[in-house]
Amino acid sequence: MVVFQMVWKVIGKNKIPTLIQELNKEYEVFTPVKKENLVFFERVSSGNEAFLDFQNTKKSPKEVFFPQTEILFTYEINKQGVEIEKAPVLKRDIVLLGIRPCDAKGFLLLDKFFSSGEYKDLYYLEKRRNTTIIGLACNRPLSTCFCTSMGGAPFGKEGMDLLLQDINDKYLIETVTERGEKLIKKLPWLKDAENGDIDKVRSLSRNVEKAIKSKVSVEGVSKKLDGMFDNKQWDLIHEKCLGCGVCTYLCPTCCCFDILDEATTKWKRVRIWDSCQFSCFTLQGSGYNPRPSGKERMRQRIMHKFNYFPKNYGENFCVGCGRCVQECPVNFDIREVVEAISTDIWREKDE
Amino acid sequence: MKPAEKEWTPKILAFLCNWCSYAGADLAGISRMQYPPNIRVVRVPCSGRVNPYFIIKALQRGWDGVLVSGCHPGDCHYISGNLVARRRFAVLKDLLEYLGIESGRLNFSWVSAAEGEKFATVVKEVVEKVKALGPAERLVKR
């Protein structure tokens, strides 16, 4: 356990561009950026692009560490054999500013997937390990946010190095980790926070948490799913799902990928996102697919999130960000599924 | 002009129907007609064999222009291959242009086995057009 001094700093909202500019000298800085009507995490080069008055970003920030298309290496085949050239992964260390608590928790889950166990994903880890996360607590959660049901909170600090908390015209900066503290030390111009302000965010945090209305009773769902692989409800619930990639691509924790070789001027081995909802997911070379229809694919999604992952890593694989709920083209609502399992409706209907 | 630019000459991929344009190209050759050496020929059994994917793939791979040439309407060895193809090409060409691909990069012609001279003219024109456009960039995958 590293002991460090927990410090509270304060920064005026109008000083955020200055902060970003300063960080930019040393780091690759990513912040939410508003484009037309949508907010995405993007690499920013000046301070003015950052847009912090958002509720949640359209895409999750996972693509900073796990891009949709990533060149793993390039190679050439010549008389001597095969020459491999590894693609550069990291230019400079990264600062992610404006990460919501659910997405920060998502990173912790992705860490488990990409790094615990036998295989370590160096492409993910190299970026992840050299990143400082400056979070942003949620003052205005969306009606579809159910982070509190998934073990998170709108002012949650899990996965953050620093946490910005919005009080009117300024942000209080709470130091969460040693890495965060290091960054703070590089910014001597930040003022110390006053006790009154700290009290203010504490009560704000309580109020916002209480205001979250979307609740899902996820307790025990993982266990219940153990006996439900053959439940008849799977035949019914997938029916309206069209098998697109919206829910999984926008999700902060989904991390299925596919690897393929491409030839342009050089041979490249690339990794691209995949989704269990696609009909060609787990399609084998022989033409056989163990998940031949929407039923098996939807079951995979729900099982992976609420049964397989908890079994392997001890936690649900959903952080309650609500993106899949908001964006599904046919309004498939994962909360309803979890609720139905949890309240035993599925079991009863199966009997 | 930089030396690299000076050296650029367009690469054009030509799909020629075996029964007409391919023979037309042959005739142009044996009659010693002059035409620019920028085309590479793929012999196809009929212009109707030319899947639009072939054309799009050629553009993605960085060919500067594409030429598809088949038998005149009414002369197709398979009776209507070229007529079916004609509609397909019309839609493809309109769509590609709409997306902003320069129209000179996509070329179609009817050249019979006897039209060696027409073949030479078509190739000359296509090469001139593509030269004027410069190297392909849009849609090319790097």
Added chain:
Amino acid sequence: MHNVENSIREAAKKLLSEKKVDLIVGYERGTLPLRTTPCFVDKAEDVRKLVWNENCDANLSKYLLSRKENVGVVAKGCDARSIAVCIFEKQIDKEKVVIIGAPCLGLIDKKKVKAKLDGRELLEATIEDEQIRLKGEGFELVFPKKDFICNSCLTCRHRNPPIYDVFTGEKVSEAEVDEFGEIADLEAKPAKERWEHFKEELDKCIRCYACREVCPLCYCKTCFVDQTMPIWFGKTNDLSDTMIYHLVRAFHVAGRCVDCGACSRACPMNINLREVVKKTEKIMKERYDYTAGLSLEKIPPLGEFKIDDSQEFIK
């Protein structure tokens, strides 16, 4: 509107209780404001769930593909047209489908609403007398409904289903609209500017394929982008690959697209896909005088030819 809703329920109930169909595919209330969700009713007493309003935006023809049972389906004008295309293409068995046609009210475009609210979350919406009331944290706004109608509905000329088995409600008058006006500006631009425009738009694409999956005509068992032998085009979100996906998809729906707008509505990145596919409709109209989905017999343009077809582009 409520009387249409009631007639839909009655028609559904009748079909189910007379055992003419085993299943009704319709819409029920969604879990978010301005949303409905597809619903599948197989018991007469459950027809209560069925709703009919300006948010019935899914094109349900997708749910009729490869069905074994007899199905009744609720269809707006464009839905019925895409069903017609699928029947012609032998993807839907006409004998197994009962189309419950309803005159379209014009769909609400959630993206227009979102743009208007500019980052404020919509918590409740009600539509009454051509007015829409939007409520959220600290605001309540009323707008004319027409401000938020989908562009596909604004240019629609077939609000009444051209084919149906049961018609619910009363036929509405069809508007005389400029069908292709939307893309005229774009067409008038130089190629380079069009390229820049599409480049910027399609660069946002994350290849989630929602546009394909919602499209009633994209029913291929293996879409060309998923083919592996050979791999025609890349699956990355590289601009060239993405552009080609959209180009080829548009090409594939040429002469079949009914401009239901489902692709545009589904796109999570707010890409206006109709802008791409609308062009195919125009080509079909101008070159071959054809509009998709109006007949069960007429052969679509890319399925036939004429000896004197236009060929101004051929040397």
